[in-house]
Amino acid sequence: MKGPAAWPPLIYLVAFFLVPTCLVASYSLRARDFSGHIRAEASVEGWREATGSYSMPILGRSLALAGAVTAACLVLGYPCAMVLARQPKGQRRAWVVLLSFPLVTSQLLRIFGWLNLLPLSLRGTTWGVGLVMAAAYLPFMLLPLLRACERVDPDVRLAALDLGATPWQAFHRVTWPLTRPGAIAGCSLVFIPAAGEYLIPHFIGEGKVTVLGTMIVEEFMERRNWPFASAAAMVLLIVIVVPAAVSIRLSGKGPRARPGGASE
């Protein structure tokens, strides 16, 4: 895009993303003021802390947790999407509405529900946090997967079977490549917010599961260590930009299951 048509997204990008990001980046390179806020002089102490021996294991834990949650959502979501895609249209609509229902309720409300539901032995553990996160993010995986599965003509799979493919081969060689863009979209919709998740680890983790999201809030709000918190936010941003770029590249190529006009 060029010319004036690009202005609205440009204004949006500058005002709501570039300016705040530059502010955070500038905070991360200043010295810490122990009575809160930052001092004028430059310092790399924030970055040293954000890439040091305390932060790196927490970063690793956050990414592992987000990866596990994404994998769990994919494993749970894929068969669901395949089954739903074969339902008659009216029923499918009803299912989609029901499955998206959690998205219209308050996330806090659902977390407090889980707090009552989870046994004491799961609260305050990484397993408990992962379980609640997987439940919370499942719709984000399911909806793009369902969309992708709907677009696959069932006859294509039947043709593969007729031509002698085993069911596994038909899935592996036909269905999966056709639905992969949906899976990639679902995975990035789950992984990216999960890596920076704050609310669920805060409430379900009960102060015993520190991830990047809770660490940043804690350093910023409780310790008033703005340079460290800002540097950690920048690290998170960089770590997130990489998989986002990869997923954009991946979904850009590969077979496109898009028979014209088949999507409603």
Place this chain on the structure above:
Amino acid sequence: MNVPTTIHVDRTRIAARLAWLAASLVLLAAGCGGHANDKEPAASDPSRPFAGQTLRVFNWSDYIDPDLLKEFEAQTGAKVQYDNFASDAELETKMLAGGSEYDVIFPSDRSMTPLVKKGLLAPLDKSLLPGMKHLDPKFLDARFDRGNRYSVPYFWGTVAVGVQSDKVDKDAKDFKVLFDPKYSGHITMLDDPENVVAIVLLSLNLPMNSTKDEDLAKVKAVLKAQRPLVQAYTSDAFKDKLISGDAWVALGWSGDILQAREKRASVRVIVPSSGSMIWADSMAIPVGAKQPKLAHAFIDFLLGPEVAARNANFVRYPTPNAAARAKVDPALRSDPAVYPPADVLDRCQWLEDRGADISKIERLWREIK
């Protein structure tokens, strides 16, 4: 969606739209700004000297008797706009970002040091605060504000331990109960390195504000051994956990534990006789407050013995107002968990500003969590 579509639109139309957008943004900004300076001429009625003015108050949640606000409005004719904050940092961040949107704030003793240091508080005009004479001198001239230039004490309290009397030994009487493996999985600690380290130092009979490496090493050993026993590190959920019975031993603020006891009779409050940490919240006026006279009037209103006693009955924290204390509900007044005996109180200590040494305590906390 992958095909970029070039939309050809007349440039002048785009420019006109942008101009319109800019104009509406300016109008919006003006609308927001105009809201802040609605100074109306004071009414001539001398019985309602502040009629038409708005007092903006920023306080902790559930920390005032709401009836008192209505009474103040009726007496002065002013309107009270009352907002809440949930942490020291929330208040400090708001003040740093330009606190003039509030007229009266209620900082903790820990917040007072940075607020004074950064010059964010306006000096008080004592001639407008005759009610200060009711205050207990013990709570005046505090280290964070010598001579009470900027602040007046509001409520105070201690750090205490709430225990379930049906689960925990009857003779448990100090912080040692927090580290007892018998209560494994049912202990909650404040999620706050400064307070927790201070409490562990007290339980080890070491100076509460110590930042000596050898003292902190001992603290670390205690906290590391305790970690597997801890159900939660939380500064807000311990009250609910005491009420639900999930927590058997909970470190927390005395008033919150007393509120839990209201809801669950088996909760017992331990304020160690060897002394605890004492804290106080103050009333102060930010620099640039829009209604400083009204702010002083509000502070003086809350200093009145009758009003302060009713407020103390409501919030269940001990009052620093000596004249009001005589009027507080006798059951509350005689409760040693609310007002610890004088000898215990003498052994209680204030948390001090550790400056850059705080990073030692933060490092310790990171290593145990």
